[in-house]
Amino acid sequence: MNYSTTEIWLIILIMGAGTFLIRFSFLGALGRRELPAWVLRVLRYTPVAVIPGLVAPLVLWPAATGGEPDIARLAAAFATLLIGVWKKNLLLAIFGGAAVLYLVSIVT
Numbered sequence: 570m571n572y573s574t575t576e577i578w579l580i581i582l583i584m585g586a587g588t589f590l591i592r593f594s595f596l597g598a599l600g601r602r603e604l605p606a607w608v609l610r611v612l613r614y615t616p617v618a619v620i621p622g623l624v625a626p627l628v629l630w631p632a633a634t635g636g637e638p639d640i641a642r643l644a645a646a647f648a649t650l651l652i653g654v655w656k657k658n659l660l661l662a663i664f665g666g667a668a669v670l671y672l673v674s675i676v677t
Contacts, residue, residue: 640677645670 572580628646630636649666653659
């Protein structure tokens, strides 16, 4: 479809307002109130749920290989997981996974 400049700006403004209202509905309306303990408990798991959802497609269907999984990315993801569970250190896990990705990609 071909959109005019006015239509594109209208779409941008509507999406920006929608994004603002969605965030404000939670942060603005509840920002100064104490949340119940069960809500705080559930919110702690948000990063644990979101990060694998962002990373999994990059490991399983990487654009660099045309959507085909490769051994280097799978090994790096496995190493990152193992180091993270073993050492409980995020930066060490990230750098360890990056090192494994680099080393395995050189070898293969």
